[in-house]
Amino acid sequence: MGFKGEKTRKKILDDAAHLFRTKGFGATSINDLLEATGVTKGSLYFHFPGKDDLGLEYLRQASERFMDFIDEGLEGDTAAQKLDSFLRLALDYHRGRGFVGGCLFGNTALETSDTAPAFAQMTAEVFLEWKRKLAAIIAHAQDEGAIHQGRTAESLAEFVIAVLEGGIMQSRLHKTEEPMNNCIETLRLMLFIPNPGSDQRRSH
Amino acid sequence: MGFKGEKTRKKILDDAAHLFRTKGFGATSINDLLEATGVTKGSLYFHFPGKDDLGLEYLRQASERFMDFIDEGLEGDTAAQKLDSFLRLALDYHRGRGFVGGCLFGNTALETSDTAPAFAQMTAEVFLEWKRKLAAIIAHAQDEGAIHQGRTAESLAEFVIAVLEGGIMQSRLHKTEEPMNNCIETLRLMLFIPNPGSDQRRSH
Incomplete structure (x- = not known):
């Protein structure tokens, strides 16, 4: 061509x-x-x-861009900073679009899971790769003592994806920032250990 | 008629x-x-x-059934038991359907938020009422000392909904129980305070 x-x-x-x-x-x-x-x-x-x-x-190219973003777009010297950056940039992305469109992969998951196998399979691979990449960052952050260690890095990665998708869903539905912002702030509180490296560990 | x-x-x-x-x-x-x-x-x-x-x-009748279920279908003497019952019954419901169909309200949120105002508005009301009902239970559970108190009951209710919707999404996509089960177990770990009423508070 x-x-x-x-x-x-x-x-x-x-x-x-x-x-x-x-x-x-x-x-x-x-x-x-x-x-x-x-x-x-x-x-x-x-x-x-x-x-x-x-x-x-379109879905294939969008998933490539998303994976490149996770590999190269996250800011920070430590793994915990990279995870924090991911959460912040996700909110920035959706806020910048007025919570229109939502997450292409979440939308496609719910649209096609039961009815369109080719789309569902490609979307399932995106979610698995997303989870693998986040789990690698979270495992490092656990080693740094900066992240909750009560669950495996893979379980926490799946949880982070759930919180983001559920937060995006509610912000997209209500067209307000509050739900996604709240879900991320609540996630931070539950996931991150304040002052890693100091004697203080998470306690309430 | x-x-x-x-x-x-x-x-x-x-x-x-x-x-x-x-x-x-x-x-x-x-x-x-x-x-x-x-x-x-x-x-x-x-x-x-x-x-x-x-x-x-159909959406209106399904939302009525769902609200009745939250009002009357939850088991337990304490608010914490009721919240626990809600999480358990949600997993049972989706497991019983082989993770086909997912959550009607989550599906409809993503399908219609940007394109079908009548559906989106009815779905937004379902999510707000769901949040209100969960927040009432969570506020009681916080009073019982059984639930994390670092966020308001309303914020935690929104978070619980996000975790469930994101967990259902991943289980529906992969047609396996593991993601939803993991998201609920991780949520329990982060939300519930073990042995409420005893001297021990959440610490890791």
Whole structure:
């Protein structure tokens, strides 16, 4: 495919993003896509054999970007700072979008788990990889003495993902920052040990 | 409406349940509904002017049943036992359905928050009422000294809902009990104070 073809393909993926993120993959129609991308039906089908191919490619690229972000986008010298950074940047991301669209992976999990195996399988891999990456950070933070050690790093990673997804859900529903912010602050209180390295350990 | 009419109306709502819970409201077509309910198109439209009317009525009745369950279905003499019972019964419910369908209200939150105001508004009211009811139980459990007191009862209720929804999401996606079970066990560890009333308070 030439440069112009690549550019059209990329434009279709970019312009379809808002539809996929707000309406979901199933409810986004071919007509919605033609309207949002401005390409002809012939051009759309030249680049993607069907709507699901476009949707799956969008999901694949979004998951790559998300994994790169976890690998390279987190700030901090210690693992605890990196986890803290992840929580802060997640809130910033959703606040910056006015809590519209939510988490693409959470949306797709609930939309497709029982009905669209190709989407569900790709989403399941995203969640497993997300958990693995967070568990690695949390294991280091546990070694640093900065994170609750009563559960395995993998269990805590799954818990962190649950809290974020449930917080995003409530903020997206009510279109207010408060639920996601509260869920993250409550999670911090329960997860992080204040003053790691000092004699004081978590106690209430 | 006579007895037979009431019976048909109830049958439509009952038979539509699996579709709404697995596919969502938007992706369930009139043809899906005719096939699942076995009624004629004329009968369907006699009872419900449109698909959304049927969907909203199903959502309204499901939310009433859920609120009744919280008011009357929880076991235990103390508030902490009632909260514990809620967590246990939630896991039992989803395990009993093989993690198919998930939480109707979480599904509907993510499906409709940005695109279907009538559904989103009804779902927002369900989440607020759910939070109020849990917060009342948690406030009592805090008074009993059985629950973490570092956050308000309302904040903890929102957090409990987030953990459950995020746990259900991951169990529904992977079709295994482990994520929801782990999220609930981790929540218990972080929320409940062992041996309330004794000298021992939470410490690790």
